[in-house]
Amino acid sequence: MPLAGLNATATYVNEDHDNTHKESRPSVKVVAAIEIGTTYSGYAFSFAHDPNNVIINTNWLYGGSSTEIATKTPTIVLLDNKGDFHSFGFDAEKYYLSLTNHQGWRLFRRFKMALHKNCSLDATIDDLEGNPYPAIELFTTTLRFLNGHLLKALHTKSSTVLETEIQYIITVPAVWTDEARHFMKESAFRAGINKERLELVVDSEAAATWWTGVNIKDNPDINLQTSGSKWLVVKIGGGTANVLAYEVLPKGKVKVIQKASGGAWGFTNVEQQLLENLDQELGVGNLDKLRREHIGDYYELLQEIEDKTRSRYIFSQDACVVRLPYSLSQEVKKHRIQTAKIKTWFDSELSSFIDHIKTVLNTNLSLRELTNIVLVDRFAESMYVQNMLSDAFTELKVIIPQDPKLAVLKGAVLYGHNSGTDISNQSDSI
Template identity: 30%
Template sequence: MPTEYPCVVAIDFGTTYSGYAFSTRTDYKSDPLRVVSSTWAGTRLISLKAPSCILFRPDRKFDSFGFEAEDKYMELTMDNEHNQWYFFKRFKMSLYNSKDVHRTTEIHDETKKPMRAMEVFASAIQYLKDHAMDCIKRRVMHLHEEDVRWVLTVPAIWDDAAKQFMREAAVKSGIPDKHLVLSLEPEAASMFCKYLPVELLMNTQSGKISCFQPGSKYLVLDAGGGTVDITVHEVLKNGKLKELHKVNGGAWGGTTVDKAFIDFIEKLTVNLPLSEYMDNNKEDFMDMMREFEIKKRSATPNMDSKITFKIPISLFEWYSRNKQMELREAIKGNQSLSGKVVLAGDKMRVDCKVVESFFDKTCSEIVAHMKNIFSEPMAKDISAILMVGGFSESAMLQDAVKKAFPTKRVIIPNEAGLAVLKGAVLFGHDSSVITARIAKYTYGLKFRKIYDQKIHPKERLDESGKHIQGVFGKLVEVGQSTSVEDRQEKRSYSPLHGDTAFTIKLYASPEKNPEYVDDPGCFKVGEVYVDCRNRDGSIGSASVWLVFGGTELEVHAENKCGEKTQASFDFLE
């Protein structure tokens, strides 16, 4: 892969919002922070990111993305013409939630109609790619697509199958495979913040910020709309970064606060099935959630007045039809809500403590996982927490982190929501900044061993009676520091008689020393395919080795003549 491209474009495909940014090689060399990001116009605002919404026509052809898709779908629902259209939002989480991702995996739109996930993701990436190229060509003369390196961000907690799925979706969108790199979101954000001048970093203490000085260690909290990634970085003497703790996290992003609000509305309606209202009043429900998004972003700790939400009239009417009484009267008669919720017209006034409670579970989950990391010996000299990602802009989350870790310096860049996107551009210019990563699992290849009756169970014998099968051939151990420079031990394999290639099954385990691929906790990651043909077409054995230190697993092979031969992973079989 060439080390330099005239232009780098990064696409941050988020759960709730997406966007792109770019910089030329010339700009990067003169000022790494000279990164141009996209702007998007909605009906009510101008944003640096667009909603991750996509609309397909009844024939499943792409129609629109972002604010345009959201607005058009709302118009269709007003005319009751939406049922044959396909509208997807926040669909990125389907790759996290699914434990069995395939190329044929289907996801369901807002009206529960199925569509191939690969088509949905590829169409969204293609829209962002084309939009980016149109923008760049207006700024950079004589730039061709072959001059561009593309960077696609992915959560660090995603598994290998989800990463391969995103790569294949990007290639399907028209991005050449050899021009594409994946960037792990917390790593990208960390790279961006390393370049920021002190005045663009907000912190809880005065004085010089030293967490990016050689020898220092800091925790990265990347809180997005869907997922939260937590990792630890050390700054090396040469300014590069080394990962010290395997990435962990979960689905505790900003959308979980949305879920808490929806649960609250359902509680107000005395457990009527709110999904029924949502299905039949999509435009009003989307308007209500847009309103909540604004209130969510402005929520602060220790608010001293009630918060006003606009509630659709259709919700009151729906309640009256189902309960034969007014919602206002029901709330007045509910002692648990007395003084906490007041309805007047189409406005709902909610006690500030109730609004703060929408954040409680989410913030508690995030803080608990951070505490687990800080309790480990590796973390004893970590003095700073770097908060990035869109949800890190929430004053509620910031307050929860600062209260939980009063002795740590909490750093929030002014552009916390763009840190991942702009950092991904920097990663595209120089991916060598991250020198080492921690293995999330113990990885190994399935192979056979010569039977030894002293140590091997008889039931493991194969049909020949000479070998035991299903042995876990460990390649790298969970928690081990790995680098792209590390070369695993080569292992030689031969194809079956008459075959020109062979496949080896790759397994993983959270345990350090599994013996067999069916031990508790072990799972199949995918298969390694290797071509065994030599330059003259003859068939022989091939040596295989894997690289674990990159953002994606890599496999390499050479035939018995020492020539490089085709080798690839398939995690989506």
């Protein structure tokens, strides 16, 4: 059962943490968090006088029929045929599909995961057609757009807040190296965000911050304020999955007892598997030909595959039907694939992550008293994911907080308000 209500921002302690930077930083009136996700991005903020009232943008103009993701927008950048920034997110998606001539236009999607391979400042990322572009420019453009959108939303709430009075928090995956984190900070600086007002936080630690601020009205048997209680926070998103654990201390303080760790076990890998299966069925090379000759149709096919794999009803039928563009196949309009096969791809991703969780639990003796798993992020509401975790950890109860997809963003805001006594040295060192 989803949990509702906000109680109080938790305070994190870290014995090795130097708290001097909080005391020395200038006055902060607003904390703003930005999340560049593998598939979707967004922002949130709250004011210092009312930190728990976290404001999420709910006015993204989505092009599809789903309102489920209106609080975030696709991580998509569109450059015009002159190489200049044109649009981001749903707007970029919609405009790109409306073009009758795509020549010279460049669309980038799913580029966050590229930093797992190469995060040097001279790294490049391919656009949809396979042409390289400087990665640092792409991330800078993304942060500049999201920050600009954020500032407009903020000024509708208060016209007196100056940009120099905003503390920025940017979320990063636990699996990122120090080099990747430096890359993100450099992108933020180039986007105009003052380095004195910027902190990075690991996404699962941000989610834990939000979770420990939740007042569990629907389940009074669970008490977050019980000193000595221990919780496992599991985050499963589009590109990565990770886990951390914390313990409740006296006076409502919280201490991380297992740093965030994980891997690239996100479900975008399932989409790639389906795409490769389709390529084999249609004849290897046909999809590449579609991309070269009908890039708009190719992108619509990618959308179709994404919609199918993230549908909560994907396993409710024996087969999954993917609609094919006319330019790809004039004879075969649909591709049918047995859901049992798709399930093996999902199982592979989740099983690898479950094995990682088991390793964490077995090597950290202090985690043997855990009784609950808190599941957050994009796939937290998936019954398939919930059931696999419940079956793998029969002694633990799986709990889904309210708005699990927004736990990282909201938690990052709360983290920013408590920065300096917060969550763990993994975040404090970046």
